[in-house]
Amino acid sequence: MKIKELTKMSICIAIICISAYIAFPLPFSPVMVTAQTIAINLVALVLTPKQSFLVVILYIFLGVFGLPVFSGGTSGLGKLFGPTGGFILGFLIITPLISYLKGKNNSFKRYLFITIFIGMIVLYIIGSIFMSIVQNVSIISALSLAVFPFIVGDIFKCFLSSFIAVKLNKVLKD
Template identity: 50%
Template sequence: MNTKSRFNTMELTKMGLLTALICVSAYIVIPLPFSPASLTAQTLVVNLIALLLTPRQAAFTIIVYILLGLTGLPVFSGGVGGPGKLFGPTGGYIMAWLIAVILMSWLKGQRYSFARYCLVTVCVGMPIIYLLGSVYMKFVTGMDWISTFTVAVFPFIPLDLFKCAAAALIAKPVQESLSRARSVI
Protein backbone atom coordinates (compact mmCIF):
# COMPACT_ATOMS: atom_id res chain seq x y z
CA MET A 1 0.00 0.00 0.00
CA ASN A 2 1.36 3.44 -0.93
CA THR A 3 1.21 5.65 2.17
CA LYS A 4 2.51 8.68 0.20
CA SER A 5 -0.90 9.10 -1.46
CA ARG A 6 -2.65 9.70 1.87
CA PHE A 7 -2.74 12.82 4.00
CA ASN A 8 -1.80 12.58 7.68
CA THR A 9 -3.89 14.06 10.50
CA MET A 10 -1.93 17.32 10.68
CA GLU A 11 -2.20 17.87 6.94
CA LEU A 12 -5.94 17.14 6.96
CA THR A 13 -6.39 19.53 9.88
CA LYS A 14 -4.55 22.34 8.07
CA MET A 15 -6.51 21.73 4.88
CA GLY A 16 -9.81 21.59 6.79
CA LEU A 17 -9.10 24.81 8.66
CA LEU A 18 -8.10 26.62 5.47
CA THR A 19 -11.20 25.30 3.69
CA ALA A 20 -13.32 26.66 6.53
CA LEU A 21 -11.43 29.95 6.41
CA ILE A 22 -12.03 30.45 2.68
CA CYS A 23 -15.72 29.67 3.22
CA VAL A 24 -15.96 32.27 6.01
CA SER A 25 -13.96 34.83 4.02
CA ALA A 26 -16.64 34.67 1.31
CA TYR A 27 -18.91 36.56 3.70
CA ILE A 28 -16.52 39.52 3.97
CA VAL A 29 -17.77 41.32 0.87
CA ILE A 30 -17.78 44.87 -0.42
CA PRO A 31 -19.96 44.98 -3.54
CA LEU A 32 -18.88 47.31 -6.32
CA PRO A 33 -21.81 48.94 -8.17
CA PHE A 34 -19.95 48.97 -11.49
CA SER A 35 -18.72 45.35 -11.44
CA PRO A 36 -20.17 41.85 -11.17
CA ALA A 37 -17.13 41.04 -8.98
CA SER A 38 -16.93 42.18 -5.37
CA LEU A 39 -14.05 42.93 -3.04
CA THR A 40 -13.71 39.94 -0.71
CA ALA A 41 -11.24 38.52 1.78
CA GLN A 42 -11.00 35.36 -0.29
CA THR A 43 -7.86 36.33 -2.20
CA LEU A 44 -6.05 36.75 1.12
CA VAL A 45 -7.04 33.20 2.07
CA VAL A 46 -6.20 31.81 -1.38
CA ASN A 47 -2.69 33.24 -0.92
CA LEU A 48 -2.48 31.71 2.57
CA ILE A 49 -3.52 28.33 1.20
CA ALA A 50 -0.69 28.50 -1.33
CA LEU A 51 1.87 29.71 1.20
CA LEU A 52 1.00 27.26 3.98
CA LEU A 53 0.37 24.05 2.05
CA THR A 54 2.15 21.86 -0.46
CA PRO A 55 0.91 22.08 -4.06
CA ARG A 56 -1.05 18.83 -3.65
CA GLN A 57 -2.63 19.94 -0.37
CA ALA A 58 -3.45 23.38 -1.79
CA ALA A 59 -5.12 21.85 -4.86
CA PHE A 60 -7.12 19.48 -2.70
CA THR A 61 -8.26 22.35 -0.46
CA ILE A 62 -9.50 24.46 -3.39
CA ILE A 63 -11.19 21.44 -5.01
CA VAL A 64 -13.05 20.69 -1.76
CA TYR A 65 -14.11 24.36 -1.55
CA ILE A 66 -15.37 24.34 -5.15
CA LEU A 67 -17.26 21.09 -4.61
CA LEU A 68 -18.88 22.48 -1.44
CA GLY A 69 -20.10 25.47 -3.41
CA LEU A 70 -21.23 23.38 -6.37
CA THR A 71 -23.43 21.27 -4.10
CA GLY A 72 -25.28 24.42 -3.10
CA LEU A 73 -23.67 25.23 0.23
CA PRO A 74 -23.45 29.04 0.58
CA VAL A 75 -19.65 29.27 0.47
CA PHE A 76 -19.12 31.46 -2.58
CA SER A 77 -18.78 35.24 -2.24
CA GLY A 78 -21.76 36.86 -0.61
CA GLY A 79 -23.00 33.57 0.84
CA VAL A 80 -24.11 32.07 -2.47
CA GLY A 81 -23.86 28.45 -3.54
CA GLY A 82 -24.67 26.34 -6.55
CA PRO A 83 -23.51 26.02 -10.13
CA GLY A 84 -25.00 29.41 -11.08
CA LYS A 85 -22.21 31.22 -9.23
CA LEU A 86 -19.44 28.97 -10.50
CA PHE A 87 -20.60 29.23 -14.10
CA GLY A 88 -21.62 32.90 -13.86
CA PRO A 89 -19.50 35.97 -14.70
CA THR A 90 -17.16 35.62 -11.70
CA GLY A 91 -16.77 31.84 -11.77
CA GLY A 92 -13.52 32.07 -13.70
CA TYR A 93 -11.83 33.60 -10.68
CA ILE A 94 -12.84 30.67 -8.49
CA MET A 95 -11.60 28.18 -11.08
CA ALA A 96 -8.36 30.16 -11.52
CA TRP A 97 -7.60 29.75 -7.82
CA LEU A 98 -6.88 26.07 -8.42
CA ILE A 99 -4.09 26.78 -10.91
CA ALA A 100 -2.82 29.77 -8.92
CA VAL A 101 -2.45 27.92 -5.60
CA ILE A 102 -0.62 25.02 -7.20
CA LEU A 103 1.91 27.29 -8.93
CA MET A 104 2.34 29.65 -5.96
CA SER A 105 2.84 26.73 -3.57
CA TRP A 106 5.34 25.12 -5.90
CA LEU A 107 7.33 28.35 -6.39
CA LYS A 108 7.30 29.63 -2.79
CA GLY A 109 10.33 27.58 -1.76
CA GLN A 110 10.92 25.40 1.28
CA ARG A 111 11.77 28.16 3.78
CA TYR A 112 9.91 31.30 4.68
CA SER A 113 10.98 34.45 2.88
CA PHE A 114 8.73 37.52 3.00
CA ALA A 115 10.18 38.87 -0.25
CA ARG A 116 9.80 35.57 -2.11
CA TYR A 117 6.27 35.02 -0.74
CA CYS A 118 5.25 38.51 -1.87
CA LEU A 119 6.89 38.03 -5.25
CA VAL A 120 5.14 34.71 -5.84
CA THR A 121 1.70 35.97 -4.81
CA VAL A 122 1.98 39.27 -6.71
CA CYS A 123 3.80 38.08 -9.84
CA VAL A 124 2.35 34.57 -10.21
CA GLY A 125 -0.91 34.25 -8.30
CA MET A 126 -2.57 37.55 -9.06
CA PRO A 127 -1.80 37.56 -12.81
CA ILE A 128 -3.14 34.00 -13.18
CA ILE A 129 -6.31 34.85 -11.27
CA TYR A 130 -6.84 38.13 -13.12
CA LEU A 131 -6.13 36.66 -16.55
CA LEU A 132 -8.26 33.53 -16.26
CA GLY A 133 -11.04 35.32 -14.38
CA SER A 134 -11.17 38.14 -16.94
CA VAL A 135 -11.12 35.82 -19.95
CA TYR A 136 -13.97 33.82 -18.43
CA MET A 137 -15.94 36.97 -17.58
CA LYS A 138 -15.48 38.33 -21.10
CA PHE A 139 -16.69 35.02 -22.54
CA VAL A 140 -19.75 34.86 -20.25
CA THR A 141 -20.78 38.53 -20.46
CA GLY A 142 -19.71 39.40 -24.01
CA MET A 143 -18.01 42.60 -22.83
CA ASP A 144 -15.08 43.99 -24.81
CA TRP A 145 -11.56 43.67 -23.35
CA ILE A 146 -11.30 47.24 -22.07
CA SER A 147 -14.64 47.02 -20.27
CA THR A 148 -13.74 43.63 -18.82
CA PHE A 149 -10.41 44.83 -17.42
CA THR A 150 -12.05 48.03 -16.17
CA VAL A 151 -14.63 46.16 -14.08
CA ALA A 152 -12.75 42.94 -13.34
CA VAL A 153 -9.09 43.83 -12.78
CA PHE A 154 -8.12 47.48 -12.31
CA PRO A 155 -10.30 48.27 -9.26
CA PHE A 156 -8.95 45.22 -7.42
CA ILE A 157 -5.19 45.71 -7.85
CA PRO A 158 -4.47 48.04 -4.88
CA LEU A 159 -6.29 45.94 -2.28
CA ASP A 160 -4.98 42.69 -3.75
CA LEU A 161 -1.40 43.96 -3.41
CA PHE A 162 -2.13 44.63 0.26
CA LYS A 163 -3.67 41.15 0.66
CA CYS A 164 -0.57 39.56 -0.92
CA ALA A 165 1.71 41.32 1.57
CA ALA A 166 -0.64 40.49 4.45
CA ALA A 167 -0.66 36.80 3.51
CA ALA A 168 3.15 36.80 3.32
CA LEU A 169 3.30 38.34 6.80
CA ILE A 170 0.67 36.06 8.31
CA ALA A 171 2.25 32.91 6.85
CA LYS A 172 5.35 33.06 9.08
CA PRO A 173 3.67 33.04 12.52
CA VAL A 174 1.15 30.45 11.33
CA GLN A 175 3.96 28.20 10.05
CA GLU A 176 5.78 28.60 13.37
CA SER A 177 2.64 27.74 15.33
CA LEU A 178 2.05 24.67 13.21
CA SER A 179 5.65 23.56 13.72
CA ARG A 180 5.26 23.93 17.49
CA ALA A 181 1.98 22.01 17.38
CA ARG A 182 3.62 19.26 15.34
CA SER A 183 6.40 18.87 17.94
CA VAL A 184 3.84 18.60 20.78
CA ILE A 185 1.84 15.91 19.00
Protein backbone atom coordinates in the same frame (compact mmCIF):
# COMPACT_ATOMS: atom_id res chain seq x y z
CA MET B 1 -2.25 11.72 5.05
CA LYS B 2 -1.56 12.41 8.67
CA ILE B 3 -4.18 13.82 11.02
CA LYS B 4 -2.15 17.04 11.34
CA GLU B 5 -2.22 17.54 7.56
CA LEU B 6 -5.96 16.78 7.33
CA THR B 7 -6.63 19.21 10.18
CA LYS B 8 -4.64 21.97 8.46
CA MET B 9 -6.51 21.32 5.23
CA SER B 10 -9.90 21.35 6.97
CA ILE B 11 -9.10 24.63 8.67
CA CYS B 12 -8.01 26.06 5.31
CA ILE B 13 -11.32 25.07 3.69
CA ALA B 14 -13.16 26.74 6.57
CA ILE B 15 -11.05 29.90 6.20
CA ILE B 16 -11.83 30.14 2.49
CA CYS B 17 -15.55 29.64 3.18
CA ILE B 18 -15.58 32.28 5.91
CA SER B 19 -13.56 34.71 3.78
CA ALA B 20 -16.32 34.66 1.15
CA TYR B 21 -18.68 36.22 3.70
CA ILE B 22 -16.33 39.14 4.29
CA ALA B 23 -17.55 40.83 1.14
CA PHE B 24 -19.12 43.96 -0.22
CA PRO B 25 -20.26 44.78 -3.74
CA LEU B 26 -19.02 47.56 -5.95
CA PRO B 27 -21.82 49.34 -7.80
CA PHE B 28 -20.00 49.23 -11.15
CA SER B 29 -18.76 45.63 -11.11
CA PRO B 30 -20.20 42.11 -10.83
CA VAL B 31 -17.11 41.21 -8.79
CA MET B 32 -17.34 41.70 -5.02
CA VAL B 33 -14.50 42.82 -2.81
CA THR B 34 -13.85 39.83 -0.54
CA ALA B 35 -11.26 38.47 1.84
CA GLN B 36 -10.86 35.43 -0.40
CA THR B 37 -7.61 36.71 -1.87
CA ILE B 38 -6.10 36.62 1.61
CA ALA B 39 -7.47 33.13 2.25
CA ILE B 40 -6.40 31.66 -1.09
CA ASN B 41 -2.88 33.05 -0.79
CA LEU B 42 -2.65 31.85 2.79
CA VAL B 43 -3.74 28.34 1.81
CA ALA B 44 -1.13 28.28 -0.95
CA LEU B 45 1.62 29.53 1.37
CA VAL B 46 1.00 27.11 4.26
CA LEU B 47 0.13 23.91 2.38
CA THR B 48 1.84 21.77 -0.24
CA PRO B 49 0.75 22.11 -3.88
CA LYS B 50 -1.25 18.87 -3.69
CA GLN B 51 -2.91 19.84 -0.41
CA SER B 52 -3.78 23.35 -1.64
CA PHE B 53 -5.30 21.93 -4.84
CA LEU B 54 -7.42 19.48 -2.82
CA VAL B 55 -8.56 22.23 -0.46
CA VAL B 56 -9.71 24.46 -3.33
CA ILE B 57 -11.41 21.64 -5.25
CA LEU B 58 -13.30 20.65 -2.09
CA TYR B 59 -14.26 24.29 -1.52
CA ILE B 60 -15.58 24.49 -5.09
CA PHE B 61 -17.53 21.23 -4.66
CA LEU B 62 -19.10 22.59 -1.47
CA GLY B 63 -20.32 25.64 -3.38
CA VAL B 64 -21.45 23.74 -6.47
CA PHE B 65 -23.47 21.32 -4.33
CA GLY B 66 -25.38 24.14 -2.69
CA LEU B 67 -23.54 25.27 0.41
CA PRO B 68 -23.41 29.07 0.46
CA VAL B 69 -19.63 29.39 0.38
CA PHE B 70 -19.05 31.59 -2.67
CA SER B 71 -18.71 35.36 -2.38
CA GLY B 72 -21.54 36.96 -0.47
CA GLY B 73 -22.94 33.60 0.66
CA THR B 74 -23.94 32.34 -2.77
CA SER B 75 -23.66 28.86 -4.27
CA GLY B 76 -24.46 26.69 -7.26
CA LEU B 77 -23.31 26.04 -10.79
CA GLY B 78 -24.76 29.37 -11.89
CA LYS B 79 -22.19 31.18 -9.76
CA LEU B 80 -19.39 28.99 -11.09
CA PHE B 81 -20.36 29.63 -14.71
CA GLY B 82 -21.39 33.26 -14.18
CA PRO B 83 -19.26 36.37 -14.75
CA THR B 84 -17.06 35.77 -11.68
CA GLY B 85 -16.73 32.01 -12.10
CA GLY B 86 -13.35 32.40 -13.76
CA PHE B 87 -11.94 33.78 -10.53
CA ILE B 88 -13.24 30.79 -8.56
CA LEU B 89 -11.79 28.40 -11.14
CA GLY B 90 -8.61 30.48 -11.15
CA PHE B 91 -8.19 29.72 -7.44
CA LEU B 92 -7.79 26.08 -8.47
CA ILE B 93 -4.83 27.01 -10.65
CA ILE B 94 -3.09 29.66 -8.57
CA THR B 95 -3.07 27.87 -5.21
CA PRO B 96 -0.91 24.91 -6.27
CA LEU B 97 1.15 27.25 -8.48
CA ILE B 98 1.90 29.65 -5.62
CA SER B 99 2.47 26.71 -3.29
CA TYR B 100 4.96 25.15 -5.69
CA LEU B 101 6.82 28.41 -6.35
CA LYS B 102 7.01 29.53 -2.71
CA GLY B 103 10.10 27.39 -2.16
CA LYS B 104 11.33 25.73 1.00
CA ASN B 105 12.36 28.86 2.90
CA ASN B 106 9.86 30.81 4.95
CA SER B 107 10.53 34.12 3.19
CA PHE B 108 8.18 37.11 3.35
CA LYS B 109 9.80 38.76 0.31
CA ARG B 110 9.52 35.61 -1.80
CA TYR B 111 5.92 35.01 -0.68
CA LEU B 112 5.00 38.59 -1.50
CA PHE B 113 6.66 38.46 -4.91
CA ILE B 114 5.01 35.15 -5.84
CA THR B 115 1.53 36.17 -4.68
CA ILE B 116 1.57 39.58 -6.39
CA PHE B 117 3.48 38.94 -9.59
CA ILE B 118 2.44 35.38 -10.33
CA GLY B 119 -0.67 34.49 -8.33
CA MET B 120 -2.62 37.70 -8.85
CA ILE B 121 -1.58 38.13 -12.48
CA VAL B 122 -2.57 34.55 -13.37
CA LEU B 123 -5.87 34.97 -11.48
CA TYR B 124 -6.57 38.27 -13.26
CA ILE B 125 -5.88 36.69 -16.65
CA ILE B 126 -8.13 33.68 -16.05
CA GLY B 127 -10.90 35.71 -14.43
CA SER B 128 -10.87 38.41 -17.11
CA ILE B 129 -10.88 36.03 -20.05
CA PHE B 130 -13.70 34.03 -18.46
CA MET B 131 -15.71 37.19 -17.75
CA SER B 132 -15.08 38.49 -21.26
CA ILE B 133 -16.50 35.29 -22.73
CA VAL B 134 -19.46 34.94 -20.33
CA GLN B 135 -20.47 38.62 -20.46
CA ASN B 136 -19.65 38.93 -24.17
CA VAL B 137 -17.55 42.05 -23.56
CA SER B 138 -14.09 43.04 -24.69
CA ILE B 139 -11.11 42.01 -22.60
CA ILE B 140 -10.55 45.71 -21.81
CA SER B 141 -14.09 45.98 -20.45
CA ALA B 142 -13.58 42.83 -18.39
CA LEU B 143 -10.33 44.23 -17.01
CA SER B 144 -12.07 47.52 -16.19
CA LEU B 145 -14.85 45.70 -14.34
CA ALA B 146 -12.93 42.94 -12.62
CA VAL B 147 -9.26 43.86 -12.30
CA PHE B 148 -8.36 47.54 -12.31
CA PRO B 149 -10.56 48.54 -9.35
CA PHE B 150 -9.10 45.70 -7.25
CA ILE B 151 -5.35 45.95 -7.83
CA VAL B 152 -4.45 48.16 -4.85
CA GLY B 153 -6.61 46.17 -2.45
CA ASP B 154 -5.26 42.86 -3.75
CA ILE B 155 -1.67 44.02 -3.27
CA PHE B 156 -2.54 44.89 0.33
CA LYS B 157 -4.16 41.45 0.75
CA CYS B 158 -0.98 39.83 -0.64
CA PHE B 159 1.07 41.71 1.97
CA LEU B 160 -1.27 40.57 4.72
CA SER B 161 -1.43 36.93 3.62
CA SER B 162 2.36 36.74 3.18
CA PHE B 163 2.92 38.21 6.63
CA ILE B 164 0.45 35.80 8.26
CA ALA B 165 1.87 32.83 6.33
CA VAL B 166 5.42 33.52 7.56
CA LYS B 167 4.15 33.60 11.16
CA LEU B 168 1.99 30.47 10.71
CA ASN B 169 4.75 28.50 9.02
CA LYS B 170 7.04 29.17 12.00
CA VAL B 171 4.40 27.77 14.33
CA LEU B 172 3.32 24.87 12.08
CA LYS B 173 6.80 23.51 11.38
CA ASP B 174 6.81 19.70 11.36
